[in-house]
Amino acid sequence: MHRISDEQRRIRLGRRHLLAPSVRADSPVAVADAVVALHATDASTVFLSACARLGEPSVAAVERSLYKDVALVRLLSMRRTLFAVSAELAPYVDASTARAIAVKERRTLIDHLTDDVNGLDERWLAEAEEAALAALATRGSATGSQLSADVPALRTKITVFPGKKYETVQGVASRVIRVLAADGRIRRDRPRGSWTSSQFHWTASEPWPALPAAEARAELARHWLLSYGPATEADLKWWTGWTLGDVRKALAAVGAEEVGLDEGTGYVAPGDMAPEPTVEPWAALLPALDPSAMGWGDRGFHLSADHRTALFDRSGNVGPTVWWNGQIIGGWAQRTDGNIVWRLLTDPGGEAAATIEAEASRLSGWVGEARITPRFRTPLERELTA
Template sequence: MHRISDEQRRIRLGRRHLLAPSVRAGSPAAVADALVALHATDAATVFLSACARLTDPSVQAVEQSLYEDVTLVRLLSMRRTLFAVSAELAPYVDVSTARAIAIKERRTLLSHLKEDANGLDETWLAEAEESVLAALAARGSATGSQLSADVPALRTKITVFPGKKYETVQGVATRVIRLLAADCRIRRDRPRGSWTSSQFRWTVSEPWPALSPIEARAELARRWLLSYGPATESDLKWWTGWTLGDVRKALSAVGAEEVELDAGTGYVANGDTAPEEPLEPWAALLPALDPSAMAFADRGFHLTEEHSAALFDRSGNVGPTVWWNGHIIGGWAQRADGEIVWRLLTDPGREAAAAIAAEASRLSGWVAEARFTPRFRTPLERELTA
């Protein structure tokens, strides 16, 4: 069995995640493919993750990829989380993970409609969806509020969990729009406001080509191993949200090779066992929910356990992190006046301090006047902005 040390894992991460200056990418879609998928729960995270890895960081380049060229698309997928993936990979993500989520979302809404006293059913839902598509075709793009004004069905309210102590009345507009997006019949268009806004407009889209679920899971696993391997079954299960059985079938389908790690065993893509040359020293300021930190269930090779409490919230969401040569060594934040501030949880030396300051300056340069706050706030990020 080949052995891959933690040091080699950090070298791989720096190179394959495009974090060292010499390996940065030229396009947002290339960044997404290098990481397989970018977290998109926070609108700003897509831009911050992509620009941290671009040779020439640019809000306009990411916006063009998302809204004009559509080489980068948002999908509700792994772990029922919103991700941005390249248009090339989107069909595989859709079939391997997003389809099951869309089916469950539809089943849940139909159950709530059936329980409501108005007697709404699948026919009503189908007619409402078609009306939304017709309104979008007429407008080109629209916000949820505009669609509700155009489509009376979206102004319907239903009683959820009737007769129970947590009974509540909800509007259906967000649920219906969410279903259409999950089915890839509509997609998120430019938001109202700046690139940090999550108040998206919507536009008509086309469903992705049908693939074999087995083929789709295998391809997603192969790409994930090339980006994150060596990694464990638990890491892949955590990242995808698949069952352990599906994880093992996908690993077998791609001929994943078992390797010895400094702690336990892991897997790499077939033939991907050769040692890699070290990179130049590098620093990075990565945003909350960035994949380089979030994609692993076991982060021991790049994060000291005692630092987790400061950098993660209680649900396991990572905040903005400071990296040095593959180690997470601190956190950063943007204050209300736009200043980028950071705190190191260990002393990495003068060279690292200078590189981190340079990255903070680079970040401030392209962010300019924009302001953003992570949706899931962590103890250190809160302290830095207090």
Template sequence: MSLPLVTTVERRHRLGLRHRLAPSARAETVAEAADSVVALHATDAATVFLSARARLAEGGPDAIERALYEDVSLVRLLSMRNTLFAVSAELAPHVDSSTARAIAAKERRSLLKHLDEDGQGLDAAWLAGAEAAALDALDARGPSTGSQLSAAVPALRQKITISRGKKYETEQGVATRVIRLLAADGRIRRDRPRGSWTSSQYRWVHTEPWPAVPAAEARAEIARRWLHAYGPATEADLKWWTGWTLTDVRKALAVVGPDQVRLEDGNTALVSPGDTGPEPEPEPWAALLPGLDPTGMGWADRGFHLDPAHRSALFDYAGNIGPTVWWNGEIVGGWAQRSDGEIVWRLLGSPGRAAEQAITAEAARLAAWVGEARITSRFRTPLERELVA
């Protein structure tokens, strides 16, 4: 018996509906928007807001700020691919156990190695004392920036020498490393930043670590959700997206028990159990997604929604996608915001009059939502640079 066929058009239908980009599929809450793509990239502060905006039925930046800093229904975690993501509080324990714990352990080993090599007698006991002092300062002061914590905790003003005796020897303060470690361990979290929602100068608050979930169980839950959002996909796609070992990927998929399907290019891929039928066609939709948006970054192979000829214009040298324009599940151009606030975009093809009208309307919706805020992508791409020049 031949495998069920999932066409390229059907894969694009899934993006409109499952990634909540078609207007009729948009989410009611920020947590729902994040869950629809498993996690929102959070390396760039503005990305979280713009990715959520594209998937929400209503609500401005204040709704996303409430989710992050008041309801705490959305939280930032250093996790997949050693990258900062924002995930729903419901999913956070699984992300923590599946991925973040291993990163935290690696971060601790690395810092202790640097402390030992520095030769000042700083060790695990000293680090534990510095961490405890930082937490005490947060309890006493309330939400604080890294600079404020350093001013309050003498140990955080300690400097160490990295790669002593080598030509790339450098002196480094420990404050950033200690704060990063506390965050990776789940003992502090990012709170409301100084400045607007586009700022990355976060304040920190003391919090309790996430409940422990068996790592294998957590990885299976992540794989199950990812496969629903991103399938058809391959184990190579999941390995790339998570940063797990191939062994862990295969064990997690074995628990999920995915079905195999055929793709139009002749390759096979995986979908959730029973998820082999055609996806309903959503209404026509346009989207302006930010750099690093999950819909553009969800697979190692993105050929079904991106013409390879357009890749060089839309990605930076490190493989990070920039701001993109979408029409019915396909990337058709890029966009940027100029210094005067104008949203500008360029098509990399000819998707037709209906597409141009819908994209124009979506650009106006984005401009109204952003208001007076100014967005500069952290990962500059050739097209984005041209548009703002």
């Protein structure tokens, strides 16, 4: 069996994830396609991940891709997480993953509505959705609060998990908006504040064309292997949230080839076994939830187990990380005065320290007056900002 070393995997990561300066991209869409999908749970991550990989970092370019050209779109998809993907790849993400999640989201909401204590039904939900869409058509773009003001049904309160110790009363507006977005009937428009804000306006959208789920999974697996391969079945299962059966069928459908890894058997896209050309030494300051840290279940080839406690929260979310030549060697944060600070958890040498300093200066330069606080805070990030 052909073997691919951990060192070769790190070289692939630097080149294919556009992290070395010589391979940086010229558009946010090219960045998203290079890593398949940008994590979008935290609004700032999309911008930080994209600009770290752009030859010319530009908030305006990312905003244009998201809101004017709609060349990047947000989908609730892999692992029930919000991602930003290119409009070209979006139908495959939708059919392979997002469709099933949307069905579950709607079913869960209907179960809550139809509980005896709430006394609502599917017809009520359908009418509330149509009223919300009509209000949105009139406004063109609206916040959830504006839609609630226009549609009385959206001001309804429901009791969730009645009789349980975690019983709670919720407004229904955010739940209705969530299922409309999951179905592709509305999408997030510009935020109320700056690019770091997660309080979005909403605007009308059209559902993605229906594709066979198995074919879509195979196509998504092919893209993922080209970006993250070699990788294991377990890695793909973790990243997608698919069943092991669906993972194996997708790998077989795409013709994935087995290779030997330091930790066992992995897979690459067909014909993708040749050594990757080396790139120049590189450093990167990547944000919380960046794809290069969250792309595999097993990160042993680029992350020391000793560093995990400092850099991840208890739910497995990675914080801001410092990279050197394909390995995570520390973490960074932005303090309230705007300063970018970092701590290295291993000594990479003088060349690395100087390159990291330059990359921190580059980050500080384009971030400007914006202030970044990750949604999922990690021990080292908290320590650096204390």
